[in-house]
Amino acid sequence: MLRTDPSVRAACVLVREDLPGDRTLTAYVVPLPGRTPDPELLAAHIGRQLPAYMVPSVIQPLDALPLTANGKLDLAALPAPTAHSRAAGRPPRSAREEILAGLFSDVLGVDRVGIDDNFFALGGHSLLATRLVGRVRAALDTETEIRTLFENPTVATLATALEGADQARPALVPQERPATLPLSYAQQRLWFLHRLEGPSSTYNIPFAVRLDGPLDTEALRQALHDVVARHPALRTVFPESAGGPRQHITAPADVRLPFAPEAVDEDKLPDRIRAAAAEPIDIEQRLPLRVTLLRLADDAHVLVLVIHHIAADGSSLAPLARDLGAAYRARVRAEAPTWDELPVDYADHTLWQRRLLGDEHDPDSLVSRQLAHWKGALAGLPEMIELPWDRSRPAVPRHAGATLDFAVDRATARRIAELARTRGCSVFMVLQAALSVVLSRHGAGEDIPLGTAVAGRTDEAASDLVGFFVNTLVLRTDLTGDPTFLELLDRVKEFSLSAYAHQDVPFERLVELLNPARSQNHHPLFQTMLILQNHTPAAPVDLPGITVTGVPVDPGVSKFDLSFTFTETYDGSGAPSGMRAAVDYATELFDAATVHALTERLVLLLAAVTTDPDRPLHTYDVLTAPSARASPSGGPGPSMSRPRRRSQRSSGSGPGAPRTPRRSATPPPPSPMASSTPSPTPSPAASPRRASVPRTGWPSPCPAPASSSWHSWLSSRPARRTSRSTRTTRPGACPTCSTTPDRACSSPPPRSTGASPAPRCRTCTPMTSAAVPPRPCAPTP
Secondary structure (H helix, E strand, O other), rough: HHHOOOEEEEEEEEEEEEOOOEEEEEEEEEEOOOOOOOOHHHHHHHHHHOOOOOOOOOOEOOOOOEEEOOOOEEEEOOOOOHHHHEOOOOOOOOOOHHHHHHHHHHHHHOOOOOOOOOOOOOOOHHHHHHHHHHHHHHHHEEEEHHHHHHOOOEEHHHHHHOOOOOEEOOOOOOOOOOOOOOOOOOHHHOOOHHHOOOOOOOOEEEEEEEEEOOOHHHHHHHHHHHHHHHHHHHHEEEEEOOOOOEEEEOOHHHHHOEEEEEEEOOHHHHHHHHHHHHOOOOOOOOOOOOEEEEEEEEEEEEEEEEEHHHHHHHHHHHHHHHHHHHHHHHHHOOOOOOOOOOOOOOHHHHHHHHHHHHOOOOOOOOHHHHHHHHHHHHOOOOOOOOOOOOOOOOOOOOOEEOOOOHHHOOOHHHHHHHHHHOOOOOHHHHHHHHHHHHHHHHHHHHHHEEEEEEEEOHHHHHHOOOOOEEEEEEEEEOOOOEEEEEEHHHHHHHHHHHHOOOOOOOHHHHHHHOOOOOOOOOOOOOOOEEEEEEEOOOOOOOOOOOOOOOOOOOOOOOOOOOOEEEEEEEEEEEEEEEEEEEEEOOOOOHHHHHHHHHHHHHHHHHHHHHHOOOOEHHHHOOOOOHHHOOOOOOOOOOOOOOOOOOOOOOOOOOOOOOOOOOOOOOOOOOOOOOOOOOOOOOOOOEEEOOOOOOOOOOOOOOOOOOOOOOOOOOOOOOOOOOOOOOOOOOOOOOOOOOOOOOOOOOOOOOOOOOOOOOOOOOOOOOOOOOOOOOOOOOOOO
């Protein structure tokens, strides 16, 4: 491509790593006699023909390319690029570029961005990309999507791509309030499940911090009231009216927030915190927030906040912690807090979202267009995928869970980041592809649906609100045809970018549209969750004179069968220093040893695919030596002599159709392994623990929780493509409205009066501390 420019006689391109971990796509060009190649013009020339990630970051002119004695290119003799040859750093040339450069800088948190600087090379990821897209809509009144940013990740290329773009969607502004305020789509499902179960702790989000120092309890009480007054979502109850559930926002003056210090002994503190976290919240009768202040001594307290999931999500941590600190600092001075008025509230977002999506009967509406996309994208999706279960599924799941910690080493984490950058995708996409391969090797087939969460705050006006904005996406990975890992990444990227472009459809509506077999014992559309935590850590709650320390809360719950969470860590220079990871698993299905083996194999595969990504998938050795010796079937799991059951699969054909491996009463032999490639170092030792709050403190912004169990038996035989799918009979009609599973049940269930609390929702990880870096997510693809 470079040699097609009239100023270039010869050229070569390679990846250099002149600084550890800093790999740069570098081009060397030799000019034609009498010509002087301009690196900036050459970069623009390539950018018109190739994707942005294939445009060299550095273009270095040379008098001649160095050659060996045999006349071949001498790579070792190529000089390190000089500073002036970098295309990055050019200032904006137009008002549009100037605005975009400012938005890049603000979102990325850097001082200055040149028009050729790559958004993702500067630390951008899918969550920040979502935020930038919202800022671009607001600033330029131009419609865009995440795909556009992935394909045009520099200010210069994005400005060109936005020329002639459609006008932006309507901005989130205060809405005219109807007489009856409906629930948001995300809230509707939680309300329905609350009505089905009765008041329970299933969807409680506990947040506990220890406060050491001279605490002004009256100032804290007033500060909490200030925060509740500022964020209407925290003072909303959800009664049922003639037309269904509605939002009733309590006036600030009518808020009664019980708050009285309760003395407790240090040795009884964990039990008291668990009791506070497990106490049900009746969202139809009471505020979705409960406060408990435990006094250990005059200068030692523990504050326990419990918020119902219907009123908050992971991204709510930053505004909540910031506003609580600001209000307390004002109240200790006997002043009311002074803060900028929020432009909108959660009720405005509810009404705006409904108007934005439009009428499903209008084929030109946003919701109709996006539903049409999802109907095609998820056609023939497997109802369940098979995994190495240790036990058959109970008829009524208890959602009991545990968490196992593991880690990705520094070298592998850096290669993951580099592979994502050079392939023009994201770190999340690399993780998604690798996890899909591991699940496939354990019997899941070649059509792997995974769930992930998106923050749902697509408009900048929602960024400082407390509320339940999060939405769920179903990401489908096609492993058919034994592609190379690079080819698999391209498939993952294509599906994921389309998913992000159609993320406005509520997950609940998507389930109704696709109408999978309705069963309380498995989560619809997917059963494995994948999250990459990449929020900027929220500042700790700043209380003057008080040392704030996180206190763990142990819910012991897993909403999904498996839920993998990764958190990137960085060294002082900003380079990846590894990944902390955890997997929440249903203890009704899995033993710790089974999950431990899965995590080891995932880390092993990540090391292999990032070392040599251009190999067919079947050549990667997923099994570690110890696990291969322990299990000839490819993984721990149920005894092959136990009764086997057929998997539930939807019908369909074509590349995306589900394929289920046949089972045999005889354990199959191990899958073929590549012997020519040495196995990378196994993962660090993983440590099982009870499902507990991650060290980061706040829940993931996650999907509206649903019953998450499925009832098939696994053969751990590696998936092959010559299988037969079988579909079982759907469950019976709804006991409340007699609706068959082929129709959506429109009647709310009768209110339950059961007093026994259900397990806490593990869909959102509970919070422990705003004083430590949070682990909320918006999955970041």
